[in-house]
Amino acid sequence: xxxxxxxxxxxxxxxxxxxxxxxxxxxxxxxxxxxxxxxxxxxxxxxxxxxxxxxxxxxxxxxxxxxxxxxxxxxxxxxxxxxxxxxxxxxxxxxxxxxxxxxxxxxxxxxxxxxxxxxxxxxxxxxxxxxxxxxxxxxxxxxxxxxxxxxxxxxxxxxxxxxxxxxxxxxxxxxxxxxxxxxxxxxxxxxxxxxxxxxxxxxxxxxxxxxxxxxxxxxxxxxxxxxxxxxxxxxxxxxxxxxxxxxxxxxxxxxxxxxxxxxxxxxxxxxxxxxxxxxxxxxxxxxxxxxxxxxxxxxxxxxxxxxxxxxxxxxxxxxxxxxxxxxxxxxxxxxxxxxxxxxxxxxxxxxxxxxxxxxxxxxxxxxxxxxxxxxxx
Amino acid sequence: xxxxxxxxxxxxxxxxxxxxxxxxxxxxxxxxxxxxxxxxxxxxxxxxxxxxxxxxxxxxxxxxxxxxxxxxxxxxxxxxxxxxxxxxxxxxxxxxxxxxxxxxxxxxxxxxxxxxxxxxxxxxxxxxxxxxxxxxxxxxxxxxxxxxxxxxxxxxxxxxxxxxxxxxxxxxxxxxxxxxxxxxxxxxxxxxxxxxxxxxxxxxxxxxxxxxxxxxxxxxxxxxxxxxxxxxxxxxxxxxxxxxxxxxxxxxxxxxxxxxxxxxxx
Numbered sequence: 237x238x239x240x241x242x243x244x245x246x247x248x249x250x251x252x253x254x255x256x257x258x259x260x261x262x263x264x265x266x267x268x269x270x271x272x273x274x275x276x277x278x279x280x281x282x283x284x285x286x287x288x289x290x291x292x293x294x295x296x297x298x299x300x301x302x303x304x305x306x307x308x309x310x311x312x313x314x315x316x317x318x319x320x321x322x323x324x325x326x327x328x329x330x331x332x333x334x335x336x337x338x339x340x341x342x343x344x345x346x347x348x349x350x351x352x353x354x355x356x357x358x359x360x361x362x363x364x365x366x367x368x369x370x371x372x373x374x375x376x377x378x379x380x381x382x383x384x385x386x387x388x389x390x391x392x393x394x395x396x397x398x399x400x401x402x403x404x405x406x407x408x409x410x411x412x413x414x415x416x417x418x419x420x421x422x423x424x425x426x427x428x429x430x431x432x433x434x435x436x437x438x439x440x441x442x443x444x445x446x447x448x449x450x451x452x453x454x455x456x457x458x459x460x461x462x463x464x465x466x467x468x469x470x471x472x473x474x475x476x477x478x479x480x481x482x483x484x485x486x487x488x489x490x491x492x493x494x495x496x497x498x499x500x501x502x503x504x505x506x507x508x509x510x511x512x513x514x515x516x517x518x519x520x521x522x523x524x525x526x527x528x529x530x531x532x533x534x535x536x537x538x539x540x541x542x543x544x545x546x547x548x549x550x551x552x553x554x555x556x557x558x559x560x561x562x563x564x565x566x567x568x569x570x571x572x573x574x575x576x577x578x579x580x581x582x583x584x585x586x587x588x589x590x591x592x593x594x595x596x597x598x599x600x601x602x603x604x605x606x607x608x609x610x611x612x613x
Numbered sequence: 614x615x616x617x618x619x620x621x622x623x624x625x626x627x628x629x630x631x632x633x634x635x636x637x638x639x640x641x642x643x644x645x646x647x648x649x650x651x652x653x654x655x656x657x658x659x660x661x662x663x664x665x666x667x668x669x670x671x672x673x674x675x676x677x678x679x680x681x682x683x684x685x686x687x688x689x690x691x692x693x694x695x696x697x698x699x700x701x702x703x704x705x706x707x708x709x710x711x712x713x714x715x716x717x718x719x720x721x722x723x724x725x726x727x728x729x730x731x732x733x734x735x736x737x738x739x740x741x742x743x744x745x746x747x748x749x750x751x752x753x754x755x756x757x758x759x760x761x762x763x764x765x766x767x768x769x770x771x772x773x774x775x776x777x778x779x780x781x782x783x784x785x786x787x788x789x790x791x792x793x794x795x796x797x798x799x800x801x802x803x804x805x806x807x808x809x810x811x812x813x814x815x816x817x818x819x820x821x822x823x824x825x826x827x828x829x830x831x832x833x834x835x836x837x838x839x840x841x842x843x844x845x846x847x848x849x850x851x852x853x854x855x856x857x858x859x860x861x862x863x864x865x866x867x868x869x870x871x872x873x874x875x876x877x878x879x
Contacts, residue, residue: 243684244809247691251804285806298806308806 239531245307248300252311255284260316267439268585271431273322273355273397274439282352286312286323290475291330295346302475303537306482310533313486314493317589318439320486321596322355324479325393329356331475332402333418336459336467345400345418357401358476359389359445360468369404369414369468374447376405376415381454383407383417385447388429393596395443396428402471403445404464414464418456425450436588437483472597473547474540477554480597481533484557487590488526488564494583495522495568498575509571518567525560532556548610555603561590614670614765614788616661616729617721619748620689622648622682623738634844641738641844648685653733655692657794659801660763661731662693668765671695673724677705677716680819690812691804698724702821705832709839710739712832714747719825721752728788729771734759734795742793749791757784761797 241249263274281287289305291297298304305327309320330349333341349356364371374387385405389395399421407415419426429444459467496519499510509515532553539546565587569576576583594600624632624646633642650658661672674689676682677700690697700720708716721727730752735742742758749756762774766785773792774783822832830836856863 243687244813246684247688247804247812248806248809250688251691251806251809255803280803283805284803289806298810300806300810304806 241307245304248304249307249311252284252286252308253314255280256312256315256319260312260319264316264439267316267318271433271438271441273318273394273441275397277319278352278355280352281323282350287326287352287355288330288346288350290327291334291346291350295334295342296350297330297346301537302478302540303534306478306485306533306537309479309482310485310489310530313483314489315486316439317483317487317490317586317593318437320479320483321437321440321593322394322397324476324483325358326355326398327479328358328471328475329398329400329402332358332416332458332467332471335470336416336463337418338455340455341418341458349400354399355394355397357392357394357398357403357445358471359392359395359401360404360472361389361391363388363390369465369472370411372404372406372414374403374405376407376417376452378407378454379451382451383454383457385417385419385425385450385452387447389445389447390430391432391442392445393440393442395441395445396431397441401426401445402458402467403447404468405447407461407464411465412462414468415461416458416464416467417452418458419447419450419452423450423452434592436585436590436592474550476597477550478533478536478540478546480593481529481536481550481553481557484554484561484590484593485526485529485533487561487586487593488522488529488557490582491561491564491568491586491590492519492522492526494581494586495519495571498568498572498581498583502573502575515571518571522564522567525564529553529557529560548607551598551603551606554597555600555607558590558593558596559600562587562594565590614664614668614728614769615673615726616664616670616731617673617675617724617727618654618658618661618689618694619717619730619732619744620654620658620674620676620686621651621736621738622676622678622685623651623736625649626652626737629737634846636845648682650685650688651733651736651738653735653737653794653796655733655801656796656798657731657733658689658692658694659799660794661729663799664729664763664765665693665695670728673698675717675720675724676700677708677713677720679706683817683819687812687817688804690815690817691808692801693808694815696816696818698818698820700820700825702823702832704822704829707834707837708832709837710741710743710747711838712836714744714751715831715836716822716825716827717744718748718751719827720820721748723820723825726789730789730791732791732793734793745791745793752789752791755786755790756792757786757790758793760792760794763792763794763798 285298288297293299313320376383376385401419403417403419406413425448427446429446432442500508502509536550536553568583624643628646672694674694674697680701732745746756759775759777760773761776764772772785
């Protein structure tokens with residue numbers, strides 16, 4: 237068993253770190269204030285190869301795979317977790333199209349999702365619920381050469397900053413009644429609704445998609461009629477949960493750095509508070525959470541690259557890491573004392589960001605149901 | 614244009630605070646501090662890559678360093694160098710700037726004809742700023758330091774601007790020459806994921822002392838006239854004295870003190 241990162245992985249980690257440290261901080265205040273994704277960053281993300289990190293090279297990506305994706309999202313999340321939040325869903329759109337798309341669909345949409353013109357969307361959740369995928373109400377009815385879609389999708393990351401959406405809708409009844417479609421923002425009847433005003437990850441756009449007699453050409457059916465459940469579940473579990481785990485991992489990096497920095501700078505009783513055992517115990521807890529998170533997230537990425545079963549591992553990584561990010565961010569706020577609640581200190585933002593990751597991509601409770609099945613198998 | 618860029622692995626300047634000095638041996642303790650390519654060398658590399666992009670040619674990154682520095686130095690390939698040449702030999706260890714410049718000049722000669730050798734003005738670890746001038750002397754070609762602008766004219770001559778604390782001058786000259794650059798010359802580009810991938814197929818050459826026309830007495834400790842007598846951390850003296858009274862009274866006391874310390878109006 238080899239736990240070392242390859243030379244390539246270490247180099248890409250370093251290059252993304254440098255990019256993130258320079259490009260993200262100048263945009264973060266505005267992201268916090270407005271809750272808007274910084275669209276002027278898209279070109280840089282494309283040039284760096286970040287948008288297309290899991291896109292095969294023949295479709296305009298760098299094709300580096302899932303472990304590389306984890307490393308990239310971690311480094312971006314270390315500075316600004318809202319960015320990898322948006323990107324992880326963008327990658328889900330790519331994953332869905334690359335895994336189930338026809339050659340024509342891949343040629344048409346994958347390069348467009350790597351070149352910086354737009355982010356992608358992967359839309360399953362509806363007002364009726366997200367974890368209950370089978371309860372989807374949006375319908376798709378075949379009419380001539382088009383499917384006609386009707387329904388609303390909510391809590392959709394990138395809803396208002398994306399031109400290309402993968403959308404789940406019911407073409408029939410039951411498990412085999414769901415199908416997936418590639419919908420372009422400009423198709424007749426496609427629109428956006430409400431923008432959510434979130435507690436954290438504020439620079440990641442979240443909102444509603446509205447499909448009102450939306451006409452989608454038949455050739456935009458993704459993965460064949462009746463396979464929508466597989467498209468949705470596999471993408472959410474493998475790509476989505478590994479991505480969310482990476483966002484949480486990025487947050488944990490930042491949490492430890494901020495906690496250590498403050499503990500070394502803050503002097504009480506004539507010495508830095510990092511010399512106090514009570515503070516050392518907090519730092520030890522945060523450090524442990526970060527190290528375990530890294531092992532879980534990297535393993536999930538490695539399993540996906542190795543084409544080994546990863547459903548339980550990705551779910552475990554997502555659930556454990558996002559909870560760890562929230563509890564460690566809380567401890568970092570404690571270390572800061574009253575400074576921890578001031579907006580000029582990043583720890584309060586990290587706590588808010590971490591809290592948003594917990595229910596994203598499936599609540600902790602849903603994850604536990606999945607893990608209990610694994611435990612009993 | 615055939616260009617050689619000298620690069621050096623140095624302890625990451627962002628983690629300089631972790632650096633300590635072993636008082637007994639008088640050496641720097643660098644363990645736990647990862648190495649990076651010397652920041653100014655990245656500017657030199659970027660300058661060379663930009664010249665190649667406009668005028669064609671080849672960029673070789675050249676470094677004298679222990680073999681374990683190779684992964685760090687390979688970043689030069691992702692930054693656009695066409696090949697990396699590492700000069701690595703236990704016998705090079707302990708070399709001062711003169712011995713180092715001798716090895717680099719021998720390697721430049723060994724690699725064939727060249728138009729331009731580029732360096733960063735100085736390194737963040739030793740900061741002597743001597744090597745580029747010494748390399749030029751060994752190669753018997755002109756040397757210009759503190760370069761913040763470097764252009765190639767249509768006839769292939771170089772037009773360089775050099776800036777120091779007294780001003781700037783512009784020089785024109787024919788290649789070959791050795792140039793060292795400041796951080797103002799350019800903003801090194803980001804290394805993209807595609808750059809990382811593309812760097813993997815590029816040529817890496819490792820040369821030892823035996824591959825180069827060098828006398829044993831020119832290299833390593835033996836070839837180094839410099840003797841470091843002592844390496845120490847400067848004593849930190851900071852004394853703060855609080856002045857009291859009204860702002861006007863405090864200003865008067867402060868002005869008086871400054872005058873007595875030798876500061877004069879105008």
